[in-house]
Amino acid sequence: MANSVVQLRDVRRSFVQGDVRIDVLKGVSLDINKNEIVALLGPSGSGKSTLLQAVGLLEGGFEGSIKLDGEETAQMDPGGHTRIRRELLGFVYQFHHLLPDFSALENVVIPQLIFGTSQSKAEERAATLLTNMGLGNRLEHKPSKLSGGEQQRVAVARALANAPKLVLADEPTGNLDEATADVVLEELMMMVRDEGSAALIATHNERLAAKMDRVVRLHDGVLT
Numbered sequence: 407m408a409n410s411v412v413q414l415r416d417v418r419r420s421f422v423q424g425d426v427r428i429d430v431l432k433g434v435s436l437d438i439n440k441n442e443i444v445a446l447l448g449p450s451g452s453g454k455s456t457l458l459q460a461v462g463l464l465e466g467g468f469e470g471s472i473k474l475d476g477e478e479t480a481q482m483d484p485g486g487h488t489r490i491r492r493e494l495l496g497f498v499y500q501f502h503h504l505l506p507d508f509s510a511l512e513n514v515v516i517p518q519l520i521f522g523t524s525q526s527k528a529e530e531r532a533a534t535l536l537t538n539m540g541l542g543n544r545l546e547h548k549p550s551k552l553s554g555g556e557q558q559r560v561a562v563a564r565a566l567a568n569a570p571k572l573v574l575a576d577e578p579t580g581n582l583d584e585a586t587a588d589v590v591l592e593e594l595m596m597m598v599r600d601e602g603s604a605a606l607i608a609t610h611n612e613r614l615a616a617k618m619d620r621v622v623r624l625h626d627g628v629l630t
């Protein structure tokens with residue numbers, strides 16, 4: 407479908423260890439439209455991270471069809487997956503994973519340089535994104551000089567640096583106190599909307615999920 411950034415059909419994933427087999431995803435189908443922000447809820451261990459890994463092309467071992475921006479990724483080689491991750495996707499994790507020796511600005515510049523953007527354009531965009539996240543006066547600060555919420559804002563700016571069509575976020579505010587989590591999530595959603603991206607955001611927080619465009623729930627290996 408022309409309007410869908412994500413189209414999953416009957417995605418399955420099992421883990422086998424010794425005699426034990428766990429069927430985590432038992433036939434997940436999902437469409438996410440351009441500009442749509444979808445909350446992914448489900449109890450601990452229900453497979454939210456596993457599903458994000460499938461959509462993020464971060465691991466193999468999945469069955470079914472995973473179309474991203476209309477392209478079938480299931481039979482692609484790892485080079486194709488790397489290209490799609492770079493061109494289409496942005497990631498935010500529960501822990502920021504910023505580069506500790508680099509400033510906030512540099513953390514948002516570096517992925518753009520890897521993408522092939524010029525230094526000056528990358529710096530300009532990084533400054534704009536960080537300013538929009540309320541960090542205009544913290545550009546030169548290293549992560550250790552920033553609070554948890556500020557670090558996560560930098561991680562959001564970094565995820566959006568290459569203008570991804572889809573942001574995948576795994577418990578992006580799970581490590582923050584309630585008030586900060588609310589603000590950072592609002593900002594993440596605002597930035598995703600401003601950038602014209604879509605997002606799939608795994609969370610345990612029903613209240614925050616209710617602020618998104620749509621809620622899907624993983625239960626017993628399928629989405630409801």
Ligand SMILES: Nc1ncnc2c1ncn2[C@@H]1O[C@H](COP(=O)(O)OP(=O)(O)OP(=O)(O)O)[C@@H](O)[C@H]1O
Pocket residue numbers: 421422423428430448449450451452453454455456457
């Ligand atoms: N590499 C692996 N090998 C074996 N089992 C795995 C592996 N990765 C995940 N699992 C299992 O798959 C199930 C789903 O895990 P997953 O991390 O996707 O759940 P989740 O919904 O994200 O959980 P949480 O909310 O606690 O982060 C769990 O039972 C987990 O133990």
